[in-house]
Amino acid sequence: MxxxxxxxxxxxxxxxxxxxxxxxxxxxxxxxxxxxxxxxxxxxxxxxxxxxxxxxxxxxxxxxxxxxxxxxxxxxxxxxxxxxxxxxxxxxxxxxxxxxxxxxxxxxxxxxxxxxxxxxxxxxxxxxxxxxxxxxxxxxxxxxxxxxxxxxxxxxxxxxxxxxxxxxxQPYSLPVQFAIDITFGNPVMGPGREIINLPVTIRTENTGKVASYILNSSYQVMGRSAAFEGNSSGLTGWKTDVKRKFDAERYVGPAREEIINTGPVIRAGTWLETGDVQVEQRVAQIPADAGYDLVRATTVIALLRKDRGKIGPEFEVPRHSWDPDQARFFECPPECEDQVLHSGRVVHNNNIVNVTREPRHVYSRWTTGKGSTRVRLTISPADSKGKASADDESYDQYGVFWVGSGVATVPFAALTNPAPE
Incomplete structure (x- = not known):
């Protein structure tokens, strides 16, 4: 020196x-x-x-x-x-x-x-x-x-x-505001009255002032089956119902739900600007003798504030865990569920953060089973093999948030025997 x-x-x-x-x-x-x-x-x-x-x-x-x-x-x-x-x-x-x-x-x-x-x-x-x-x-x-x-x-x-x-x-100065609604349309009986065609409409609107990326989305139509109990002994099963996110009901016995329809709502990697409206139509086909007492539908969307980060175009390409040529994208134990993965580089909107951190990747997993559909997000560096790491990391800095709809519910009897107008 x-x-x-x-x-x-x-x-x-x-x-x-x-x-x-x-x-x-x-x-x-x-x-x-x-x-x-x-x-x-x-x-x-x-x-x-x-x-x-x-x-x-x-x-x-x-x-x-x-x-x-x-x-x-x-x-x-x-x-x-x-x-x-x-x-x-x-x-x-x-x-x-x-x-x-x-x-x-x-x-x-x-x-x-x-x-x-x-x-x-x-x-x-x-x-x-x-x-x-x-x-x-x-x-x-x-x-x-x-x-x-x-x-x-x-x-x-x-x-x-x-x-x-x-x-x-610095905290976010503008709140993110999204309105998501899921509604049932009028059911239509198929030939021979064996199949009920139930329209489902999902409407998403960016009502705020911040554009946002769609990281993943999912809707599901569920059929609930429960036995009617005329001689009630009170709300004895309310603990089980609450734990399973059901309502506690006096005259309804133990209930179970199963998925009728499920899938993504909006293509991952796209974004909604301020005032944009996205309307998706689906049709749930249900056997007329399915034996449900209620049919319910809900949806959820995961978003990332566009003023906090940018996602690479590779994020739009889905990867399937069951495809042998795409196994290199997954770090998953053998017993884990099959899943659809979207992954891509996420760049913070302030370059000072980018030059003081390892490159971050956003991983969005969509998986479904007999009970429900799940969406999971991770923002973190890639692991030593360049795969999607299973370790979670806080993604508040990138403005990731979830928006869900309410639950649309219709009695199954109203689908098989609609009330006269």
């Missing part, structure tokens, strides 16, 4: 100045490239105003670093410009606070990312540069140097704090 200059203008002193100049310019140019690379992704592609402002601030800081590199060449050269030392000092302060911000955010997760190989050395370099510039009293030549140093330091601290807060901790 270069610490003290040789005296005089001899060969050693000249080599020292050249080495210091080269190190100072290299650090400032490295900081310039890093800030422009990080900022340009948000400045021209962020989906929020705050994200674009943050991006342009990073790009502007990078341009200042370029000017500081030119000033450093003059300061350790012929010093034709009296403020070159102050500009170089400003560049070193910018490098300290921006690289310090990135180092601070990296320590939250402590994951490997190639960008860490740039801002960790830059952080160490900035400490050395500030020490050297302080020893050289680089602020000489400007009026009120203490006020200048205090102003630059305070501004950098406030800007770094604000960037960290807006990048990681």
């Amino acid at each position: 270069i610490t003290e200059a040789p005296d005089g203008d001899g060969p050693c002193a000249i080599r020292f100045r050249r080495a210091v100049t080269a190190l100072m310019i290299a650090g400032l140019l490295g900081s310039m490239v890093l800030l422009i690379v990080i900022g340009s992704a948000d400045a021209f592609a962020a989906l929020t105003f705050a994200g674009r402002v943050t991006g342009f601030l990073f790009v502007a800081s990078g341009l200042i670093q370029g000017a500081a590199a030119a000033a450093a060449f003059d300061y350790w050269g012929k010093r034709r410009w009296k403020h070159s030392g102050a500009v170089t000092l400003t560049g070193a302060l910018i490098a300290l606070f921006t690289s310090g911000l990135l180092v601070f955010l990296w320590f939250e997760e402590r994951e490997y990312t190639p960008y860490a190989l740039t801002y960790f050395p830059l952080f160490c370099w900035s400490l050395w540069a500030l020490w050297l510039l302080g020893r050289e009293k680089a602020w000489r030549g400007i009026p009120h140097p203490k006020g200048f140093a205090a102003g630059v330091t305070a501004t950098a601290l406030l800007a770094s704090t604000n960037l960290a807060y807006s990048a990681v901790y």
